[in-house]
Amino acid sequence: MKILVASDIAEEGISKLKKEFEVDVKKGISKEEILSIIENYDGVIVRSKPNITEEIIKKGKNLKVVARAGVGLDNVDVNCCKGLGVKVVNSPQASSDSVAELAFGLMLSVSRNIARADRLTREKRWEKKSLMGYELNGKTLGIVGFGRIGRNIGRMAKACGMSLIAYDPLLTDEQIKSCEAEPVTLEKLIEKSDVITLHVPLIDSTRHMISEKEFQKMKNNAIIINTSRGGIIDEDALCKALSSGKILGAGLDVFEEEPPMNSKLLEYDNVVLTQHIGASTHEAQKRAGIMIAEEVIKALKCK
Numbered sequence: 288m289k290i291l292v293a294s295d296i297a298e299e300g301i302s303k304l305k306k307e308f309e310v311d312v313k314k315g316i317s318k319e320e321i322l323s324i325i326e327n328y329d330g331v332i333v334r335s336k337p338n339i340t341e342e343i344i345k346k347g348k349n350l351k352v353v354a355r356a357g358v359g360l361d362n363v364d365v366n367c368c369k370g371l372g373v374k375v376v377n378s379p380q381a382s383s384d385s386v387a388e389l390a391f392g393l394m395l396s397v398s399r400n401i402a403r404a405d406r407l408t409r410e411k412r413w414e415k416k417s418l419m420g421y422e423l424n425g426k427t428l429g430i431v432g433f434g435r436i437g438r439n440i441g442r443m444a445k446a447c448g449m450s451l452i453a454y455d456p457l458l459t460d461e462q463i464k465s466c467e468a469e470p471v472t473l474e475k476l477i478e479k480s481d482v483i484t485l486h487v488p489l490i491d492s493t494r495h496m497i498s499e500k501e502f503q504k505m506k507n508n509a510i511i512i513n514t515s516r517g518g519i520i521d522e523d524a525l526c527k528a529l530s531s532g533k534i535l536g537a538g539l540d541v542f543e544e545e546p547p548m549n550s551k552l553l554e555y556d557n558v559v560l561t562q563h564i565g566a567s568t569h570e571a572q573k574r575a576g577i578m579i580a581e582e583v584i585k586a587l588k589c590k
């Protein structure tokens with residue numbers, strides 16, 4: 288069987304695949320080229336790009352599996368795959384530690400003004416008084432979405448002396464309590480948290496789940512962190528909360544529009560912005576490559 292690797296996948300994963308299949312690696316391949324060769328392949332592997340569209344899937348007469356290394360299937364037409372009996376696999380667990388560590392880094396950067404202190408120092412401005420921060424120790428962390436990443440950041444926060452509350456309507460109270468967090472409603476979480484961190488998928492029920500009403504109910508000086516997906520926070524409402532000084536600051540790895548080059552968020556000093564790099568670690572990419580190779584082997588070799 289033949290596999291097309293259409294993105295940059297870790298070498299360890301490619302070696303695993305080569306033991307089982309004929310593998311062609313074509314990073315950065317265009318849509319037109321995929322369309323012209325896809326019928327030769329039994330499986331295709333991508334990361335967040337390229338898009339595996341209905342047109343491609345229908346052209347792939349021999350396609351049996353579409354694999355996305357990493358989390359999210361936004362670039363794969365999953366419904367079309369289902370309809371045609373093509374399996375869809377991914378490796379969502381590969382980056383959980385990396386994303387949680389980034390979220391934790393953003394929490395520290397906002398609470399202790401790390402990014403701002405760096406900027407001032409480079410500008411040769413020694414302004415210690417303006418850099419007074421807050422400890423995380425003893426504070427309450429509100430985790431929205433208590434899945435893989437939410438639990439990981441909970442573990443880190445606990446070690447830092449924070450207490451945990453969590454909102455996840457798809458889990459039982461017992462499941463949340465077993466990870467040393469108190470289950471609460473979203474409303475309670477918003478009211479009680481010193482730091483709120485978001486770890487939910489972007490679906491209808493989560494789009495703009497943090498909007499004007501939620502910002503108004505937050506503690507004064509709350510911090511909000513989003514490493515999940517842009518669109519979960521209403522960015523206009525966030526800008527209002529930052530302008531009015533209602534919240535202390537925000538740490539954002541994801542944006543409604545990426546890259547956020549025309550966003551008003553770039554104007555605020557108390558926002559730490561990163562470039563959707565949650566999964567961008569050597570370890571996560573290596574794991575994603577190996578895990579996706581295993582998933583493809585399972586999908587093609589097990590009936």
Ligand code: NAD
Pocket residue numbers: 358359379380382383386431432433434435436437454455456457458486487488489492493514515516540541563564565566567
């Ligand atoms: P997960 O599926 O393990 O956890 C998500 C949790 O959200 C689940 O427990 C689910 O029950 C819960 N949930 C679903 N709908 C909800 C709702 N309406 N309200 C509250 N909770 C709800 O997912 P994960 O691996 O922890 O990933 C979490 C998010 O992180 C995803 O959006 C993913 O796309 C994102 N992510 C970002 C990066 C990055 O580079 N920044 C990398 C990987 C993952």
